[in-house]
Amino acid sequence: MGARSTGREAALQMLFALETPGQSAERVISHYWRLTPGDPEGREYADEIVRGVYESSQRVDDTIRKASMNWRVERMARVDRNVLRLGAWELLFGKDVPRAVILDEAVELAKRFGSEDSSSFVNGVLDRIAEDLGRIDRDRAQAKKPGPPSGGSGRPAKRGARRP
Numbered sequence: 001m002g003a004r005s006t007g008r009e010a011a012l013q014m015l016f017a018l019e020t021p022g023q024s025a026e027r028v029i030s031h032y033w034r035l036t037p038g039d040p041e042g043r044e045y046a047d048e049i050v051r052g053v054y055e056s057s058q059r060v061d062d063t064i065r066k067a068s069m070n071w072r073v074e075r076m077a078r079v080d081r082n083v084l085r086l087g088a089w090e091l092l093f094g095k096d097v098p099r100a101v102i103l104d105e106a107v108e109l110a111k112r113f114g115s116e117d118s119s120s121f122v123n124g125v126l127d128r129i130a131e132d133l134g135r136i137d138r139d140r141a142q143a144k145k146p147g148p149p150s151g152g153s154g155r156p157a158k159r160g161a162r163r164p
Contacts, residue, residue, distance in 0.1 A: 004097075007045030008086060008105055010036070012113065014050045015082040025054035053089045060088050067128040079114040080121055087126045091135055099135045103127060 010032065017028045029047050053060055061073050064084050073081060087106035090097055103126050110118035130136075 003039055003041035004045050005042075005105060005108075006039055007042035008049065008109060009112075010042060010046035011049035011053075011086055012079075012082055012109055014046065015053060015085055016078060018050065018054060019078065019082075025051050049086055049089060052093055053085050056089065056092070057085075060085050060092065063088050063092060063129055063132075064125065067132060068125045071125075077115060077118065080110065080118050083109045083114065083118070083122050084125055087122065088129055091126065091129050091133055099130050099137045103130065 013036075014028050014032050017023065017032065018025065029050055033043065064073050064081075068076075068084075073084075076084070083106050086109070087102055090102045091099070094102065103123060106126055107119045107123050110122040114122070
C-alpha cells in the first residue's frame with residue numbers, strides 16, 4: 001500500500017475518533033500516533049486530512065448533504081460518513097489528487113471498513129460531489145471530447161467505400 005493510502009486509512013480512524021465529544025484534531029492526532037506508529041510520509045498526509053476536515057467541517061458536511069439527497073449526514077453510518085468526509089475534503093481541497101484516485105481510495109476504505117452497501121453509497125455520493133465541483137480528470141475530459149466517428153481513422157471515407 002502506498003504512503004497516501006496508508007495515510008487515508010489512518011485519517012479515517014482518526015476522523016472516527018474525532019466524533020467523540022470534546023475531542024480536537026490535535027488531541028486525536030497526538031493520541032493516535034502515540035498508540036500507532038506509522039509511515040512518516042503517510043503520517044503527514046493523514047494529519048493534513050484530519051486537520052483539514054476538522055477546520056472545514058461545516059463546508060465538508062454541507063457539500064455531502066447537498067450531494068446525498070434524502071440522507072442527513074448525522075444519520076449516516078459512522079464509517080460511511082467519515083469516508084465521505086475524507087473523500088469530500090480531498091475533492092474540495094486536494095487539487096493535486098486526481099478524481100479517480102480519490103473515488104477509488106474512498107470506495108476501497110468503504111469496502112474494508114463499512115457495510116455491504118457502503119462502497120456503492122460512497123461511490124455515488126462522491127461521484128456527485130465531484131461532478132458538482134467540476135472535478136474531471138484529464139483522461140475523462142479526453143473521453144468526452146468529440147473525436148473521429150467510430151471505426152474511422154479521422155479521414156473522410158472514399159465515396160462508395162464500405163466501412164467494416
